[in-house]
Amino acid sequence: LAKTTQPISMDSYEGQEVNITCSHNNIATNDYITWYQQFPSQGPRFIIQGYKTKVTNEVASLFIPADRKSSTLSLPRVSLSDTAVYYCLVAFYNQGGKLIFGQGTELSVKP
């Protein structure tokens, strides 16, 4: 599985847009990119996934350039409740959701 690299921590203020970039230089053709969110004392929760270009749902957007060696999770107008750890993962669809977590990015949203 491709290794991912993302910033250890980020700070933001309420109402701002937050972009977390993840590097996955060794991504394979069959790998998909998925992001999870984890609040303290809870298990991780799925946010979004994509293969290429842009994906948007009610929570976030995911931007993937043509070479797929990186991806950017965009959280519009964050609130205090978005304070969490965000994990970028690459996974092969044929493994039932087998996820190998890296260190994640600890996002702190301040008032």
Add this chain to the structure above:
Amino acid sequence: DAGVIQSPRHEVTEMGQEVTLRCKPISGHDYLFWYRQTMMRGLELLIYFNNNVPIDDSGMPEDRFSAKMPNASFSTLKIQPSEPRDSAVYFCASSASGTGEVIPEAFFGQGTRLTVV
């Protein structure tokens, strides 16, 4: 569905004792995963099952750890004997093999916080 259910939520035990963690996956899911989370090592995949069969247990730290899935609705992770370094939060997750080329969403339980003293 109530989601993935883990029990107990908290467990405190003495070194050397046997510990059994339990997980009930979401009905209809055919994949089950056990993870361990610590500050030092983050989230580690210990083992995962497909249709009750262990597929990859390479993440199990040592022979003191064992996991079983006797049926589609129940799995256990056992530590015998337990050691203080086993103290961590243990998560169970389940997913349904999807159709098409997407990564199935993994649903995590609330975790079991294990403290070995």
